[in-house]
Amino acid sequence: MANKIFPIDNDQLLQYGKELLALELYEATKLPDRLGEDFITACRLILATKGKVVVSGIGKSGHIGRKIAASLASTGTPSFFMHPSEALHGDLGMVEKNDVALLISYSGRAKEFNLILPLLAAMEVPIIAITGNKNSPLAHAAQAVLDISIEKEACPMGLAPTSSSTNTLLMGDALAITLMRAKQFDEHDFARSHPAGSLGAKLLIQVKDVMRTGDQIPRISPKATVFDAMLELSRTGLGLVMICDDKNHILGVFTDGDLRRLLLKNGTLQDAITQVMISPGYRLPEDWKAVEALKNLHDHNISAAPVVNHHDELIGALNIYDLHQSGIG
Incomplete structure (x- = not known):
């Protein structure tokens, strides 16, 4: 049956x-006052566990359960989602005695849980319930009950989970972030679990991870001329060439900007590079954070720099473009 489209004005759409939003916000405002001993118990159970938090729920509770499991895992609490139906057909084998079960059901009467609860009890796995029914079988089986009950769903028919699903999500976030703070899980820990994200790039990537190496490093000997430097600048396209001794120590640097200024002052391509190079020149330590290197390049108003190791030997080079390509800045 095709959906019927009824005439409706813009003001009515906004009103709906x-x-x-007003109904969902109203129901959510009640949650803070419900956090008490059960919330503390839930946190203590998870903090004490040597295993994982196994999150489970069906329907909309399951969808939100997946998000809660992901939030826990990414903020320092090992966790995974287990679908109740799949649990009854083999996935319950993923649950171990040292785990904690976080079961979500607004009614607390999901039939799948009726079979799972005694099995978890036999395994001595603690149960935390997120439910709107404190007198349900799920609540009675749990060591901690997180109350998400509502007076009214925001759905006008009272059928689609709206206010209740929002409360579930908020309660899961409260649990995940409380545990994160209790564990003193910081931005560096977060970056390690999000290495592909922008925060991971900023906090984990070092200069040595993004620098140019090998033949990509523009370098010439102190016996070279400006012409040799120009060829090396053209070959690598870095905008910078390093003048190094036979032990790979940097004696000075020469940039494409230096070349232009030299020629404008009637310098020649046959000039000795040691007479026109900038000495000693700016350099970056290999173990600096890449974001720190970017800031320093900007602060010194330069676009490229050599990279040295702890023995002050040239081992690489990079410019601002390399850093941007790596997701820095």
């Missing part, structure tokens, strides 16, 4: 949206 505002009414839903």
